[in-house]
């Protein structure tokens with residue numbers, strides 16, 4: 001028998017149309033570079049995104065053409081998030097934290113035709129455009145700086161479009177967006193999403209047992225819109241009609257806390273370093289901000305240390321720990337307590353929440369070692385492989401890695417090392433490149449980092465492998481202490497030794513003022529390995 005259902009295209013256009021119909025009064029608040037607030041509604045967003053779509057088509061942008069953005073999180077970036085794809089074009093979010101040469105490489109690889117740039121990022125863009133060619137440069141003026149020569153004012157560009165122009169008919173397999181991985185472990189690689197993948201991802205990410213997004217939420221994505229679609233949150237928020245608060249360029253703990261309080265934010269999302277900054281500010285002045293009770297913090301991008309989950313809980317803030325990658329749009333798995341865990345001991349509950357959770361619907365996970373798929377026993381390690389409705393099937397060509405990152409049977413090899421327990425919950429122990437091999441045993445750098453970050457004097461800790469004549473490699477911990485806190489190498493060694501097997505205790509603890517980070521706020525371990533490769537171990 002054949003099914004008797006309609007064919008209905010899963011596109012952003014469908015989500016976009018519905019938002020205007022039902023949520024036109026919902027607010028979009030953006031903090032400008034001078035910290036003043038810009039307030040608009042979904043109704044304004046609808047009109048302006050349609051104008052943008054019309055203006056792009058009038059300016060000659062055709063289906064599949066790439067339109068780049070170099071912008072912070074604010075209303076205009078949201079307009080671009082929808083206005084570009086509903087025109088049939090491909091939204092390419094450029095990462096403003098990369099080196100201008102890297103941005104130029106990526107823009108050239110992607111063959112970006114147009115670009116929309118924040119005026120405050122002009123000094124960076126000026127260096128990019130020396131090396132990459134764009135047909136049109138459109139500048140969003142957030143300050144009173146004059147319009148750079150040879151560019152178009154964003155508002156003038158919008159006004160060249162007509163909001164009443166019909167939107168083109170698209171099919172769900174049309175491309176809509178393009179993100180390059182930030183290159184923590186190699187050359188940037190591009191992933192081109194389809195309308196279908198992002199429409200399904202928006203549904204998947206909103207479920208109660210994933211990120212649990214609702215129209216009643218006020219959502220603040222701290223995660224930049226140039227990182228893995230800001231974890232899909234802007235798309236999902238428009239789909240469900242949640243108020244959006246966009247933080248602009250000020251992302252320090254105090255500036256964020258001010259905004260959480262003022263706009264009564266109920267859910268925010270960002271990498272662990274952001275929450276570390278917030279936790280420190282709250283620990284210092286616990287009474288200063290009055291936040292929404294049980295505000296949720298989605299944490300991903302790197303492992304959420306258990307100490308941070310516990311610390312934020314004390315302030316009434318609930319961490320939702322999620323795992324994902326640019327290649328998975330990005331949501332892969334989310335950690336929640338299952339009903340049968342309700343009567344578990346507190347320590348066990350925290351340990352569970354610090355794991356990366358179970359696969360979301362339409363995503364499948366498995367761990368594979370040289371011996372094949374590893375058993376789900378919670379202790380056998382393997383490389384995490386993933387497939388699903390919003391998982392990339394290849395990189396944008398040309399890419400050397402298209403031949404190596406997918407298995408014969410169609411799974412994507414993540415480069416993450418995990419164990420999977422009987423309930424299907426994954427625990428990331430490392431990235432393959434960061435594992436420490438000591439005397440034939442693997443040592444998890446993430447486990448050690450999380451343990452050391454649980455010491456009351458420690459702000460941040462990164463653990464890397466240092467070559468060793470006898471053991472092959474040994475762990476070295478690079479530690480940043482909290483302001484004014486004191487701890488010696490012996491203190492930290494004793495703290496760690498009380499909790500792990502002797503061979504796992506780092507051979508050295510070195511103190512630094514900061515740990516170098518990638519553009520996505522992750523520890524830049526390649527730099528630390530290089531710096532400490534000749535360090536004398538005790």
Ligand code: ADP
Pocket residue numbers: 181182183184185228299300301302303304321322323324325326327356414415416428430431520522
């Ligand atoms: P990059 O490869 O440049 O870091 P991505 O932003 O795509 O770019 O990062 C994906 C990687 O981030 C994952 O493969 C994993 O190593 C790490 N990651 C993401 N979420 C988590 C998490 N919750 N815990 C541990 N690692 C995570």
